[in-house]
Amino acid sequence: MNNVIKKGTIDCSDCDKLLLDYVVTDEHTNTSKIRVECPYCGGSSFLITIDGPYRICPVDNLVLKNVESSDIQKVILEKV
């Protein structure tokens, strides 16, 4: 199964709430830039650069609503 090379968390740059966990599952093969929209305050996280393939997991009380892929992956979360 998947390795876990690195774990991290992303929080909102505006209200500091924890938004999601991520794990990097393989060695560096590509770099992704992601930004997470905050469902609490309408702000967003800082732009996060992740080296390698990764999986994201919203924290408790949040679910993944949509991911818009372009140069920057925009992750949109929703409160349950």
Ligand SMILES: [Zn+2]
């Ligand atoms: Zn926020």
